[in-house]
Amino acid sequence: MSDLHVEPSLRAGMVYAALRSPSFMIGLVLTLIFIAAALISFFWTPYDVTQLNIADKLQQPSAAHWFGTDAFGRDIFSMIMVGARVSIAVALVAVGIGIVVGVPLGLLAAARHGSLIDEIIMRTNDLVFAFPALLMAIMITAVFGPSAINAITAIGIFNIPVFARLARGAALSLWQRDYVLAARVAGKGRARISAEHILPNLANLLIVQGTIQFSLGILAEAGLAFFGLGTQPPLPSWGRMLSEAQTLIYIASYVAIFPGLAIVFTVLGLNLMGDGLRDIFDPKLRRAR
Amino acid sequence: MLPFVIKRLVSLTLSLVAASLVIFFVIEVVPGDPASFMLGLNASPETVAALRDSLGLNASAPIRYWQWITGLLQGEFGISYTYKVPVRDLILDRIWISMPLAVYALILSTVIAFPVGVLAASRRNSPTDVSIMGVTQLGIAVPNFWFGMLLVLLFAVTLGWFSAGGFPGWEAGFFAGMKALTLPAVALALPQASILARVMRSSLLDTLGEDFVRTARAKGLTRRQALWRHALRNALIPVLTIIGLQFSFLLAGAIIIENVFFLPGLGRLVFQGITQRDLIVVKSVIFLLVFAVILVTFIVDITYAIADPRLRRARS
Numbered sequence: 001m002s003d004l005h006v007e008p009s010l011r012a013g014m015v016y017a018a019l020r021s022p023s024f025m026i027g028l029v030l031t032l033i034f035i036a037a038a039l040i041s042f043f044w045t046p047y048d049v050t051q052l053n054i055a056d057k058l059q060q061p062s063a064a065h066w067f068g069t070d071a072f073g074r075d076i077f078s079m080i081m082v083g084a085r086v087s088i089a090v091a092l093v094a095v096g097i098g099i100v101v102g103v104p105l106g107l108l109a110a111a112r113h114g115s116l117i118d119e120i121i122m123r124t125n126d127l128v129f130a131f132p133a134l135l136m137a138i139m140i141t142a143v144f145g146p147s148a149i150n151a152i153t154a155i156g157i158f159n160i161p162v163f164a165r166l167a168r169g170a171a172l173s174l175w176q177r178d179y180v181l182a183a184r185v186a187g188k189g190r191a192r193i194s195a196e197h198i199l200p201n202l203a204n205l206l207i208v209q210g211t212i213q214f215s216l217g218i219l220a221e222a223g224l225a226f227f228g229l230g231t232q233p234p235l236p237s238w239g240r241m242l243s244e245a246q247t248l249i250y251i252a253s254y255v256a257i258f259p260g261l262a263i264v265f266t267v268l269g270l271n272l273m274g275d276g277l278r279d280i281f282d283p284k285l286r287r288a289r
Numbered sequence: 290m291l292p293f294v295i296k297r298l299v300s301l302t303l304s305l306v307a308a309s310l311v312i313f314f315v316i317e318v319v320p321g322d323p324a325s326f327m328l329g330l331n332a333s334p335e336t337v338a339a340l341r342d343s344l345g346l347n348a349s350a351p352i353r354y355w356q357w358i359t360g361l362l363q364g365e366f367g368i369s370y371t372y373k374v375p376v377r378d379l380i381l382d383r384i385w386i387s388m389p390l391a392v393y394a395l396i397l398s399t400v401i402a403f404p405v406g407v408l409a410a411s412r413r414n415s416p417t418d419v420s421i422m423g424v425t426q427l428g429i430a431v432p433n434f435w436f437g438m439l440l441v442l443l444f445a446v447t448l449g450w451f452s453a454g455g456f457p458g459w460e461a462g463f464f465a466g467m468k469a470l471t472l473p474a475v476a477l478a479l480p481q482a483s484i485l486a487r488v489m490r491s492s493l494l495d496t497l498g499e500d501f502v503r504t505a506r507a508k509g510l511t512r513r514q515a516l517w518r519h520a521l522r523n524a525l526i527p528v529l530t531i532i533g534l535q536f537s538f539l540l541a542g543a544i545i546i547e548n549v550f551f552l553p554g555l556g557r558l559v560f561q562g563i564t565q566r567d568l569i570v571v572k573s574v575i576f577l578l579v580f581a582v583i584l585v586t587f588i589v590d591i592t593y594a595i596a597d598p599r600l601r602r603a604r605s
Binding site: 126127139215268 | 549
């Protein structure tokens, strides 16, 4: 955030607005809980998630096993902690692909507005946009083989047009500003203007959209994993925990409850944070309140 | 209007060509030899060669692509490798589950979202509005397959009102069929209804701020009258677009839900095709679903332009 061209008083106003926005604060707390769970799982989990212990299988939630155990006697709470790591990693890298590839494309299209390259980038975008993403992701992972890397790629590809379109649209209006005109008069090239004057002013929008795509990525990863097309065993993942729970809900419903709640609260947290950030970044919306 | 339709038709065709190329590339070019991919590692070279022969895989990729497309245009999708029947018959069998399911879910989603969105907008910032926005925020975050499992847990396992899955066939009667589709349709509809209700609310709030609504109020209409007579109709345009787009989400989303409820629809067909490595089935069914999605988007665009003439000029 240090490269944002924001006056100190304005930044203080943003922090104040953030603290006063209930949806942002709830979202932030939920998101931090899951990031913390994922980070802690690298050093410590209550039980070893790769250790099968058939004697302890399908235990009800108790003091020893907070969320109970699965059909192989693994501790569900520990599995959810490690699963958070997988979900966050997959969604984060998928958003990263979207930003790293999509934003430069959008900036290029805007800098060369109306040219052939703009046309080519935007038409390709529209094509990718028209595809049902989940369906194509299922097809790609089915052919390339199920793995976390392929899930990331399949989800990431469909993030590219989202960011390209957003960056182009916002950049087009920024190109009309006086300070861009001043930079052009000063002799700066299009690439340099895009990097120095356009990109920093897109940061807010990208952060908000990034949060939303992050939550969609977590849902998509869960869907792929539910199909057995995401992260492979022995590493647990929320989606696969749910697909394994499907046959067990008659005898042990909690097996299906907790991984689902983990997905819901993570996605909810990110969405609330995204909504909150949009209000905070947009002073017009803030004044309207 | 005509130039606009032609322009959209060209882009529709381009989308379809691109989609078919991507699908063909991923399924027939990427795995190297589709025949060995389908037969797995333990197949003898003779079996692979025989399958290559019967699938016509010895021809070059452009020729095979051309044959696939011309076949599709004539309604010939090839013979399923695992089922040994024409893929067309498999699709015709299963489309009568997937289509009604998507339509059912769409109707449910609209019927729920419409009044909820209007209620939230008409009581902006009231406790009703705040709770509706909270519930819909939650609804968006719930993965539909997990919601489906919860429905099974409550209505099938605990209460015993519905069966946990499967489909009796339309021969068992319309109501038996609809009953089997009810839980899956609810599971599909909930997240869509949440999105739609939010769109309905914000669209209505935008319209309520317009000058013509102020004029209506100045004329002496009450807030309620202005909302029902003037704002609602104008607020519907973006809502209709979203409904159209949701139909394609519902078709594609059914692929997961059908597997949760063991419904023998197109989604389950694709899933079985993937696990059995029946690429001929996977290729054609996925193309069909993509085709449906792109077609619906096209129809929505055209309807939108009919409803709002400004868009025609802006885009053409």
